[in-house]
Amino acid sequence: MARTLYVPLHRLVLFCIGTAGFLTAFQPPKTSFQKAFTRINKEVSDNSRAYETLSDVSQKVGHRLTGSPNGTRAEAYVFDLLTSYGFRDIRYEPFEVEAWMRDTVTLAVVPNRSDNFRDVPVVALAHSPVDAHVQGEIVDVGNGLEGDFAALKDKLKGKVALVNIGLAAPTKGARNLHRSEKTALAIQHGASGVIMVNLVPGNVLLTGTASVTGKLIPIPSVCISLESGQAIRAWMQEEHGKLHALINMTNKSRKIRARNVVATLKGSKFADEKIIVGGHLDSWDLATGAIDNGIGSFAVIDIARTLKALKVKPKRTIEFVLFMGEEQGLLGSKAMVENLKKANQLDNVRCMVNLDMTNDPTGLNAFGRSDMVPFLNTIGEGMKDIEPTFANQMQNQAGLHSDHQPFMLEGVPVVGMNGHLAREVLDCYHANCDRINLVNADQLKNTVRYSSMLLYALADSDDIPTRRQTDTQTRDYLVTQGLRTPLQIANEWRWKE
Structure with missing residues (x-):
């Protein structure tokens, strides 16, 4: 996790x-x-x-x-x-779990009222919906801490939140949040989707869960690379912030039985x-x-x-x-x-x-x-x-x-x-x-x-x-x-x- x-x-x-x-x-x-x-x-x-x-x-x-x-x-x-x-x-301890598995996902970014679409390499974060097709204006929430979301509380409804997974130029004493918690805050503020920006150089795509409960979340959450995030943010400045994201994804989720393995001395x-x-x-x-x-x-x-x-x-x-x-x-x-x-x-x-x-x-x-x-x-x-x-x-x-x-x-x-x-x-x-x-x-x-x-x-x-x-x-x-x-x-x- x-x-x-x-x-x-x-x-x-x-x-x-x-x-x-x-x-x-x-x-x-x-x-x-x-x-x-x-x-x-x-x-x-x-x-x-x-x-x-x-x-x-x-x-x-x-x-x-x-x-x-x-x-x-x-x-x-x-x-x-x-x-x-x-x-x-030694024994198995079986438990039933809703198992999530990725299928397909695409992300395209386009200026408002334009057909200049740019496809962005992306990976779906776990527990995103089994089927999601979202289009919305991108709102940059920076590090995605509580204060960052609170400052934009009136601007996120129906929009796609752009959020760092880690802390870029962190404030002294600031505690980062888990990506699932940042997604939960985006949901609370009415966002229609989340784009997480990995902060590791080298076009590295990161996966993991975006759910705090281990259950399906209502909006798609995806990860892009540091370089893609930098490009989108630079483009947003050129377009005065008016970029839109189109997220299309399908995933699989079904009940399965998994097993902890326990050995006793x-x-x-x-x-x-x-x-x-x-x-x-x-x-x-x-x-x-x-x-x-x-x-x-x-x-x-x-x-x-x-x-x-x-x-x-x-x-x-x-x-x-x-x-x-x-x-x-x-x-x-x-x-x-x-x-x-x-x-x-x-x-x-x-x-x-x-x-x-x-x-x-x-x-x-x-x-x-x-x-x-x-x-x-x-x-x-x-x-x-x-x-x-x-x-x-x-x-x-x-x-x-x-x-x-x-x-x-x-x-x-x-x-x-x-x-x-x-x-x-x-x-x-x-x-x-x-x-x-x-x-x-x-x-x-x-x-x-x-x-x-x-x-x-x-x-x-x-x-x-x-x-x-x-x-x-x-x-x-x-x-x-x-x-x-x-x-x-x-x-x-x-x-x-």
Whole structure:
């Protein structure tokens, strides 16, 4: 799923949220995990299979779009892979989803009362209508933030909004919005269509969902390249703003069944308590999704391989989850949370760890909970003792738009890790260049090493200074983290004022 500042566009965060707790009572001694960390470090360094298996699935399966035959093949591939690593407690968790698939789309731009049509290369954004034929004057909404739309509130009805996906010349302190939130604002202001401008040079077309709910939106939303956006804006100045867009598209949408894949490592002491570590297996269909989110999902699989190979028996149960449907609206993680709610099991989830484009981590993220910082810092210092290249740079910022979100909105603690990707890699986000050649094998191995250590420490700690928040605590936490507004835009804010 596309990311904004709430989870930065490149989605470099493995998330961790804590609830209130009494840290000093629970803080583990730094030395308590050193023996296990040493074994993990050696096992991953010597035997990691993350890069090899990601390369293999990229060749044998290709893209992993939820609802497509490729998506089904990817689900079976990872099930068989986890079985080959010795897991017997492994299952599919099926869920029903409205699967969207692109068909045809064209965009033409023409001055008012002219026949000087110019065709513009374009790609449809997901959950656009199955059939749409729109003609309207183009209104440039710039970065598409709330204030940008508010300034043009009387000029957008029936028009086509031209909006940057990212922030061009961003204002200090400004937070970007997800493309789905910008589309939602355009709909609220009566726009008849949306043209998103990618800000990556090189005629790169980006895909992804334009829906905050994972359901069809009422107007077409499309993406054009940076160069096309610049050309349209220059033409608008020549024509004094009087350009019209003609968007014609057809898409497919139907109910299908997709499957999360879950492997379980049973706890030895607190078996009813769970640490869930997940990453979304699905990808968009313009390339193979090696970065988004091959590096996250195949790191999860290799963490599972590592702990199984070492025959470790942590105190808490660990569930390794490969989510489907993330790109189409966090559908697999939402389904899992709903199942846990129905089974009255959410209180047993002590922490949710999410790897989404997490690469070569440099530190942990307390995700807005200052009471978790010393606890995580102690674990990080223990990791650094084993591997000095781990910087243990603590962060403490919450975010949205990945598979941790449904857990977070139900008050489940989430624990985190921060990494980095090169600019040229990030430029291929959701684009047709997201392929295995972008993946750095050594950095992927580092993701597995450090994440395995963190996961083991969470699962084997005598206690964790966090429990599931109450509904009121969850609301207050989200407000404190500045997430109420984006959640309201996305119709995800369930609390009444």
